[in-house]
Amino acid sequence: MTALPASTIADPDAPARAHWKDSDEAKGLMLVSPTLLYALALLLLPILIVFAYSFWSQDYLTIDHSFTLDNYRTALGEPIYQDLLWRSLTISLVVSLITVMVSYPIAWFISFHGGVHKSLWLFLITVPCWTSYLLRVMSWKVILGYQGVLNTGLMSTGLIDKPVTSLLYNSNAVVITLVHSWAAFAILPIFVSLEKIDRSLIEAAHDLGDNKIRSFLRVTLPLSLPGVISAFLIVMIPTVGDYVTPKLVGGKDGVMIATAIQAQFGKGANWPLGAALSVTTMVVVSVMAGAVVLALKFFVRRIR
Amino acid sequence: MADMISIRSVSRYYGIYKALDDVSLDIGAGEFFSLLGPSGCGKTTLLRSIAGFDTPTSGDIRIDGQSVIGTPPNRRPTNMVFQNYAIFPHLNVEENVAYGLKRLKLDTAEERRRVGAALEQVRLGALGKRGANELSGGQRQRVALARALVMRPKVLLLDEPLSALDKKLREEMQVELRSLQKAVGITFILVTHDQYEALGLSDRIAVMFGGRIAQVATPKDIYQHPLTREVADFLGGMNFMKARVTGETAGELSVETHRFGNVRVSKPLGFAARDGHATLGIRPERLRVLWDDAEADHSLEGQVVDRHYFGEITHLIVDVPGMEKPLSVSETNNFGADDIPVGAPIRLAYDPDALVALRD
Numbered sequence A: 001m002t003a004l005p006a007s008t009i010a011d012p013d014a015p016a017r018a019h020w021k022d023s024d025e026a027k028g029l030m031l032v033s034p035t036l037l038y039a040l041a042l043l044l045l046p047i048l049i050v051f052a053y054s055f056w057s058q059d060y061l062t063i064d065h066s067f068t069l070d071n072y073r074t075a076l077g078e079p080i081y082q083d084l085l086w087r088s089l090t091i092s093l094v095v096s097l098i099t100v101m102v103s104y105p106i107a108w109f110i111s112f113h114g115g116v117h118k119s120l121w122l123f124l125i126t127v128p129c130w131t132s133y134l135l136r137v138m139s140w141k142v143i144l145g146y147q148g149v150l151n152t153g154l155m156s157t158g159l160i161d162k163p164v165t166s167l168l169y170n171s172n173a174v175v176i177t178l179v180h181s182w183a184a185f186a187i188l189p190i191f192v193s194l195e196k197i198d199r200s201l202i203e204a205a206h207d208l209g210d211n212k213i214r215s216f217l218r219v220t221l222p223l224s225l226p227g228v229i230s231a232f233l234i235v236m237i238p239t240v241g242d243y244v245t246p247k248l249v250g251g252k253d254g255v256m257i258a259t260a261i262q263a264q265f266g267k268g269a270n271w272p273l274g275a276a277l278s279v280t281t282m283v284v285v286s287v288m289a290g291a292v293v294l295a296l297k298f299f300v301r302r303i304r
Numbered sequence B: 001m002a003d004m005i006s007i008r009s010v011s012r013y014y015g016i017y018k019a020l021d022d023v024s025l026d027i028g029a030g031e032f033f034s035l036l037g038p039s040g041c042g043k044t045t046l047l048r049s050i051a052g053f054d055t056p057t058s059g060d061i062r063i064d065g066q067s068v069i070g071t072p073p074n075r076r077p078t079n080m081v082f083q084n085y086a087i088f089p090h091l092n093v094e095e096n097v098a099y100g101l102k103r104l105k106l107d108t109a110e111e112r113r114r115v116g117a118a119l120e121q122v123r124l125g126a127l128g129k130r131g132a133n134e135l136s137g138g139q140r141q142r143v144a145l146a147r148a149l150v151m152r153p154k155v156l157l158l159d160e161p162l163s164a165l166d167k168k169l170r171e172e173m174q175v176e177l178r179s180l181q182k183a184v185g186i187t188f189i190l191v192t193h194d195q196y197e198a199l200g201l202s203d204r205i206a207v208m209f210g211g212r213i214a215q216v217a218t219p220k221d222i223y224q225h226p227l228t229r230e231v232a233d234f235l236g237g238m239n240f241m242k243a244r245v246t247g248e249t250a251g252e253l254s255v256e257t258h259r260f261g262n263v264r265v266s267k268p269l270g271f272a273a274r275d276g277h278a279t280l281g282i283r284p285e286r287l288r289v290l291w292d293d294a295e296a297d298h299s300l301e302g303q304v305v306d307r308h309y310f311g312e313i314t315h316l317i318v319d320v321p322g323m324e325k326p327l328s329v330s331e332t333n334n335f336g337a338d339d340i341p342v343g344a345p346i347r348l349a350y351d352p353d354a355l356v357a358l359r360d
Helices: A003-011 A026-051 A070-077 A079-113 A115-130 A134-146 A149-157 A169-196 A199-207 A212-224 A223-240 A244-249 A259-265 A271-301 B043-051 B091-098 B108-121 B136-151 B167-184 B197-201 B221-223 B229-234
Strands: A058-059 A062-064 B005-016 B017-027 B030-035 B060-061 B078-081 B155-160 B187-192 B206-208 B210-216 B240-248 B253-255 B262-267 B279-282 B289-290 B298-307 B313-319 B327-332 B343-350 B355-360
Touching: A026 A271, A058 A271, A058 B240, A062 B108, A070 A079, A070 A271, A070 B253, A079 A115, A079 A169, A079 A223, A079 A271, A115 A169, A134 A149, A134 A169, A134 A244, A134 B253, A149 B240, A169 A223, A169 A244, A199 B078, A199 B289, A212 A271, A223 A271, A223 B197, A244 B210, A271 B313, B005 B043, B005 B187, B017 B043, B017 B187, B017 B210, B030 B197, B030 B343, B043 B060, B043 B078, B043 B155, B078 B136, B091 B108, B108 B136, B108 B167, B108 B355, B136 B167, B155 B167, B167 B197, B187 B197, B206 B221, B206 B229, B210 B221, B210 B229, B229 B240, B229 B279, B229 B355, B253 B279, B262 B355, B289 B327
Parallel strands: B030 B187, B030 B206, B078 B155, B155 B187
Antiparallel strands: A058 A062, B005 B017, B005 B060, B206 B210, B240 B253, B240 B279, B253 B262, B279 B355, B289 B343, B298 B313, B298 B343, B313 B327
């Protein structure tokens, strides 16, 4: 045990051996390597495996390892997958748009008018996240169902005389549920970016003649854009591939691409096709995320 | 000079804390006016009340004859240079300066001309396209000045604009600020805690303590004839001493001092003797070292107990028998004041006119 440090410290015969392994860089890499390897193993490896599978094909019970693009032809060409992917993208886009629009005022209120209770407000926002995601989705079934809270509530006030059936088991239900589930994750980044805005900038805008609305559009909004973008991405990227919510409240209208992918890995027993669908989704989501970032930046530049 | 700003009995309470306590003040058109005081004296609150960012609990503020109580900052004829300059980080220099003009809906050529002129005025003509984050402290200050001046306000408010700059740059900007004010001719109100800044820049100074205005006067007046002990102490050094009041007329006091003899001093406004005593003061630079056999009409003798070297001047701390506290003497180094050893006997000359009576 003691031999190792002794050999590294005292080695007078080799002064020129200023080895790379003694450098700060090497020490740094040594320090991060266990976690780095762990992260690589958990992040990169599965993606590589999925990527590899997408170029193979299923031969009844075994996998044929010869290279093929057939899976991508199916994933991109079959109308059912096109529809599902399109619907997933639309739903996730709508969800992230609504989530950001609902979360922004909340984050703004906490940041600008939260006073001494800011941390209490933030704490309260995280309360729903204490229960399981599944439970939160299930609770929306209770609210939106045929005999649910909303229907019975509306009936007792006399606004409707029979339960509305269009509340549950469609894409609207998926959107409502997802917005609720992800709101906390959108509020936090927006709040952080609002907190970082120097309040004297807003005073300067007022001083230079802006009313409250114009100073918000010209100073607060552009400066909180990084938070809006991260909120948008944090919500959009996972919701494209959400599986639980469409399964529980989506009905047949609300089926999204994740359900199809799950089917290929499960009952369909066609892992290569499932992998190809996954890779396609990943690529499309990345492209859309980039487009959204650019669009938001352009939009804000126009306001000035 | 017509009054541009008139402040009448303005008070501002935060709970039971009085940030401003019955402040009344008139500031003339085209005047360079300074609000001077230690931190927490209410000077910034007063400035922010004029700008509209703070609303007085009671009292009235008039700008150019119009009461502005209840008028939001964006509709007041004032513009402000913020302490940290508040340069919009997402805009470049030109866009920052043009920010307020956008609302006026000028045509493009006119807007460009005014922005260009404002940038020239603060000698930033070449940096129009520079990003806000690529500016030095001095440049940021110039942008803030141009951004406010381009709006052609009736009153420019400056909230400690020089405090973030290093000494050299600060002195440079002081000169520029003064000539800029002369050039544009509008009222400047400067908030500062730096006495030299206030003395060097202003036409008049208001010294504030604890939410109240202690004295309003020209720099020379306020330095030579401070009304209170606090004001005297805040504006440079002052040797204080107790004196017995032997006679009192409407404008003058006759006092008897331990070491400065019997003198007549002008009576400060609102003076009231305490147990027949008054506080007198004399500035350290009004005491001169008497070299060798030099004679003076009025002199005292003492012993140097300490010495502080400041380059062009030396502060000598002189113990004079019979004085409560050693005297502080500020002497230029032209004659070798920096060579006087600690412990040496010393003679000091003074002019009895340099003594001022102070309110406690």
